[in-house]
Structures are given as C-alpha cells and as structure tokens.
Amino acid sequence: MFYSRTIPISIVPSLNFPTGEIPLQNLNKEQASFLWYQLLIKVLKRIPSTSVSHNDLLTKCRLEHSNNNIKLGEIQEFEDTYNSDNVIAWYTRDAFLYRLINKALKEKDIIVMYKFRFVLIDLHDRLVQLHGAYINSLKSHESTISELVVFHGQGLTLTELQNLKGNIKGRISMNSFLVASTSREIALLSAGNGSGRQVVESVFFEIHCPIMNYFTKPFAHIQQYSYSKTKDEILFSIGTVFHLAFVETLTDQLWHKALEIGENCLEFDDTAIRLVLPNIVKVFEIKHDYVTALKYMTRFLRILRKDPTVTWDDLATAYFNIGFINYCRQQRFLGIDI
Known part of the structure; x- marks a missing residue:
C-alpha cells in the first residue's frame, strides 16, 4: 500500500x-x-x-x-x-x-x-x-x-x-x-x-x-x-x-x-434516514450543481415509483425536492418529465 x-x-x-x-x-x-x-x-x-x-x-x-x-x-x-x-x-x-x-x-x-x-x-x-x-x-x-x-x-x-x-x-x-x-x-x-x-x-x-x-x-x-x-x-x-x-x-x-x-456522534433511526435519503442532493446544492442534483433526484424518483413498498411520504418528499431544485435553477414552472 x-x-x-x-x-x-x-x-x-x-x-x-x-x-x-x-x-x-x-x-x-x-x-x-x-x-x-x-x-x-x-x-x-x-x-x-x-x-x-x-x-x-x-x-x-x-x-x-x-x-x-x-x-x-x-x-x-x-x-x-x-x-x-x-x-x-x-x-x-x-x-x-x-x-x-x-x-x-x-x-x-x-x-x-x-x-x-x-x-x-x-x-x-x-x-x-x-x-x-x-x-x-x-x-x-x-x-x-x-x-x-x-x-x-x-x-x-x-x-x-x-x-x-x-x-x-x-x-x-x-x-x-x-x-x-x-x-x-x-x-x-x-x-x-x-x-x-x-x-x-x-x-x-x-x-x-x-x-x-x-x-x-x-x-x-x-x-x-x-x-x-x-x-x-x-x-x-x-x-x-x-x-x-x-x-x-x-x-x-x-x-x-x-x-x-470512539462512538459515533449520533444514532439514526428510520425517520432520520427517510429525511436524509432524498436530501443527499444537498451535497450538490451546496456546490450549486443543480443539474447533477436534478439528475440524481429524478433517477431516485423513478426507482421509488417502481418500488411496491414505497410510501406516499417518500414520493411527496422526492417531488418536493425536484421542485426545490428547479426553483433554485430559476425554472419554477418547469414540469417533471419522467
């Protein structure tokens, strides 16, 4: 090594x-x-x-x-x-x-x-x-x-x-x-x-x-x-x-x-994971790389829609994040084509 x-x-x-x-x-x-x-x-x-x-x-x-x-x-x-x-x-x-x-x-x-x-x-x-x-x-x-x-x-x-x-x-x-x-x-x-x-x-x-x-x-x-x-x-x-x-x-x-x-700083339950999963695009938003953020979030939404165990909360959060990304791109009225 x-x-x-x-x-x-x-x-x-x-x-x-x-x-x-x-x-x-x-x-x-x-x-x-x-x-x-x-x-x-x-x-x-x-x-x-x-x-x-x-x-x-x-x-x-x-x-x-x-x-x-x-x-x-x-x-x-x-x-x-x-x-x-x-x-x-x-x-x-x-x-x-x-x-x-x-x-x-x-x-x-x-x-x-x-x-x-x-x-x-x-x-x-x-x-x-x-x-x-x-x-x-x-x-x-x-x-x-x-x-x-x-x-x-x-x-x-x-x-x-x-x-x-x-x-x-x-x-x-x-x-x-x-x-x-x-x-x-x-x-x-x-x-x-x-x-x-x-x-x-x-x-x-x-x-x-x-x-x-x-x-x-x-x-x-x-x-x-x-x-x-x-x-x-x-x-x-x-x-x-x-x-x-x-x-x-x-x-x-x-x-x-x-x-x-040492022990980790925090323990994470399912609620935290459900919040963080769609917000992983924050990494790209911090960099103002909204194109990559939208690409990943759209792909994630496609996966969710094919998952029989998906919840309405998960879908709603994913759609919200796509809307927020487009808002940041100053394309507030852009539709979602998936």
Missing part, C-alpha cells in the same frame, strides 16, 4: 443537537458532509440494487480503461467472479475497484456510488458478519487484551495535515473503508519516506481500539479474506470516528498521529 492507497479523512464538526433531533435545514456544509458519510450505507440500502446497476458500473469502468488491456482484464474477471463472499478480496486488491471507490468517496460522486452501491453494501455487511466473532475472540484472549493497536500509513496534502494538527483532542472521520495493519513496519512502508513532500506529507497513524461491548461501525480481522493473505490486516467500515490524541514528528520527514476509536 502506497500513496495510491490513501483514503479521504475529514474533521468531525460539532453536532450539538438535542437527542432525536437532526435539523437538516440548519446544517452547515461541514455538518452536512459528515452526516452524508455517516448515513451513506443506510441510504444506499434503501435503493434497490439491480442487474442494470451492475452493468452500468462495468460499462463505466470499461470506458475509463478502454486503452488498458490489463485493467480491462481485471474488469472482466470482476464480472465473472465477483460475489458478496469475495468482496473483501476485491477491495484489498491493487486493482481498478479500489481506486474507483475511493475516488468517488473523496469527490462525493453520488452518481458513481449509485452504480456500485452493491459493492459498498456487500463490504459493510461482510464486516458486520465478521465483527462480532472478532471482538469475542479478542475478549477471550488468554492475555485479556484491553485494547487493539493497529497502524496505517498514507500521504496527506499539506492542507489536510494542517487541518488535523488544528484538531488535536478533537475527532476525525474516515470517509472510506480503512485498511490498517497490526504490523508497524508495513504501515511505515505505506506512509512513505517523505520523498514526495512537495505533493504529499508522509503520515503514520497509530490507532488504539479499546475492546468494548458495542461499536457503531464494524471492523474485523480480514487476513483470510483479503487478496494478499500474507498481511495481518484490520478493515474498518466507512464513517468510523476516531479521537485525535496527538500529532508529532516521528522523523524530519514523517508525521506520527495517534487515534482512538
């Missing part, structure tokens, strides 16, 4: 909401972004996955790599062999899928994520399946382990590094699936030696995970399921929140950051 294995990280904003209340209309950009990542898997699970979405993903990948026979071979292999049981192997493989997922997550490209939502859901669900047994195995360890310590190395831009340095004792969110290692040496190798400092800073993360009874985001030991079964790896699900204990220089060219896994 080298710089190509970097994942997006963000500062967790203050969310001082009364219990059970999530005032979406009052969220600022930073808060909306955090909630977006926290709810991503639950939101995607509410959208039916079909063979059409699988084909859309493969078509997009083939177009992007039309001149690369190696990548085209990987895509064909993915089409022929992928299933929910080998999703961890595909994610940990240095291939097209890992890059596609993390590029889309970093850019909040909901259209791309919509196309490969089945992979994100499968990956999260697999961690849920493995998590309980893994925690129990740690608790039953003969040396009575009180915490798990793992390591992760990657490059960060100077801006990202400065943001983290200014958030000591605060919280950060991993906005993708984080692969960490029980080996300090492997993580140091992944961090790099600082030779790319004009572009990225080499950062070594030391992650402490107290063995608790309950975690709101799953993680598990994946060595026997990963593509390279020789590495002792731990995989954390998307949106895992950590407390940032300290930031220091390990060497002149390497930064050392200590993290501790």
